[in-house]
Amino acid sequence: MKKYFLSISVLISISSFAQNDARRTKVMQSANQLEQKVIAWRHDFHAHPELGNNEIRTADIIAKHLQSLGIEVKTGVAKTGVVGILKGGKPGPVVALRADMDGLPVIERTPVPFASKVKATYNGQEVGVMHACGHDTHIAILMGVAQLLSAMKNDLKGTVKFIFQPAEEGVPAGETGGAERMVKEGVLENPAVNVVFGLHINSQTEVGKITYRPGGIMASVNDMKITVKGRSAHGAYPWSSIDPIVVSAQIINNLQSIVSRNLNVTENAGVVTIGSIHGGNRSNIIPEQVEMLGTVRTLSAEDEKMFIQRIKQVVTKTAESAGASAEVLIPYSNHYPVTFNNISLMEKMLPSLQKTAGTENVRLKAAVTGAEDFSFFQEKVPGLFFFLGGMPKGVNPLTAPSHHTPDFFIDDSGLLLGVKALANLTLDYMDLPTR
DSSP states (O other): OOOOOOOHHHHHHHHHHHTTHHHHHHHHHHHHHHHHHHHHHHHHHHHSOOOTTOOHHHHHHHHHHHHHTTOEEEEEETTTEEEEEEEOSEEEEEEEEEEEOOOBSOOOOOOOTTOOOOEEEETTEEEEOBOOSSHHHHHHHHHHHHHHHHTTGGGOEEEEEEEEESOTTOOOTTOOOHHHHHHHTTTTTTTTOSEEEEEEEEEEEETTOEEEOSEEEEOEEEEEEEEEEOBOEETTOGGGSBOHHHHHHHHHHHHHHIIIIISOTTTOOEEEEEEEEEOOSSTTEEOSEEEEEEEEEESSHHHHHHHHHHHHHHHHHHHHHTTOEEEEESSSSOEEOOEEEOHHHHHHHHHHHHHHHOGGGEEEOOOBSSOOTTHHHHTTSOEEEEEEEEEOTTOOTTTSOOTTSTTOOOOGGGHHHHHHHHHHHHHHHHHOSOO
């Protein structure tokens, strides 16, 4: 069992942060004054969501806000991304703060007056568009942090880079985008970033709460395409065929043994899911080919490597045992690494979150098998990613609408803590005697 103890660096962090109570009070007061503006921004973005790589209106509002604060702004990063650079009055590290901007192809069903009525075209189909994962709150929170920190510019011990990222949820077919593209375009350079912080609102965590995890907090994701080829025959004479449907059923069952028999479940979780299977077009014809699409989730780079190797082995050998053949493409169209919280950084900054929200409101959480492309930033520089409560108080988290659904709902009162947490993480990191 892995245990996390208070190291000397953590004790230094606690001591350093305790000396900044006056500044922390100033941050709290400034954030309180900004709360209604942050909520208004959130409502506006929620009513006008835009899909990945199409966040044109959103980016324009962000850029104009940052420019009004005297922040150096670069637009068109990774197509529609916005980057703001705030240079403090004193020397110090470069701290990056990230918010994702895109909505989802979901028709909204919530009763709020600012519900989305937006329609758009996605992969050739007309779809509803909704901020069904809370990215509207992330944008509004970071805009609030930018205003708060810009007012403290002369006292900042370093530089803040505000990264407003497009296309976290993916891009239309044939396009590139998101954090991976931003990294390739140099968003972590000029000036070089020392550390990156990010958050994600959660509709099943009560407002006022923060949850965190050292190490892997969200899974890597690889999608896959499996093509099984057999021999066609009349459905009345199956012995004349090599039935790819039966072989596919065996492959699906055998893939589950990777999690149950190859993964050390005492250390990490993992998922192998087949979400689509297609073969044939008549009840009395055994087809020649079956295609399957699936997703693979792991919580460490080592497990990811093992899963991919075993998937290829299970698929091809199962098919061969039946006289068929099979091909595996993994990743097929997308891949996100593990969202991995640098353990040393997590230890150093945990006291900052605890002093901001109250120790009783900051809780260790289990890892999540969902994925986040914030992980591409964390591959390059130490990063910390945490979850922010957005569920109304008194609601049962088991019945609260989940992310990516038409009924997804966030209580506005959760946004204020997000502003305070990101601002204090930035200032407290800049104050660390050793980084």
